[in-house]
Amino acid sequence: MLHLISASPVPSAVLERIDSGSSVVFLENAVLWILRDGRLYDRLAGMLADHPLYALSADLLMRGIEADRIVEGIEVIDYPGLVELTVAHPLIQSWN
Template identity: 85%
Template sequence: MLHLISASPIAAAVLERIDSGSSIVFLESAVLGILRNGQLSGRLTGMLADHHLYALSADLMIRGIEADQIVEGIEVIDYTGLVELTVAHPLIQSWN
């Protein structure tokens, strides 16, 4: 399943509902919650073992966030990558 998280702050309860093996894309203001020094950095690092985590490059850029400022292991993708993920996952859950 593909999860699109766009709200900030990111609720820990939302992350707990996401099954292993799922893909998660952080976009819009949610990219603020994936900073290396953020509250959720430890939890996100742990999720990388059994989840695929992505951040939308345009949303990082708009907010002045460089790729090296987010949790290591989160893949930065562009809009083409987002479209590819939506095609690859028949089930999509949006979290606002």
């Protein structure tokens, strides 16, 4: 399953509902919660072992966030990369 998270702040309950192996894309203001010095750092770093995590480059850029400021291991993707993920995952859950 592909989870699209745009909610800000990112609720812990949302992260708890993500099954192992599911992919997660952080969009819009949710990218503010994936910073290395953020409150979710430990949680996200732990998730990387079982979940591919992504951030949309346009949303990082719009908020002035450089890729080296986000949790290491989160892959930055562009819109074509997002489309590829949506095609690869028949089930998509959007968290607003």
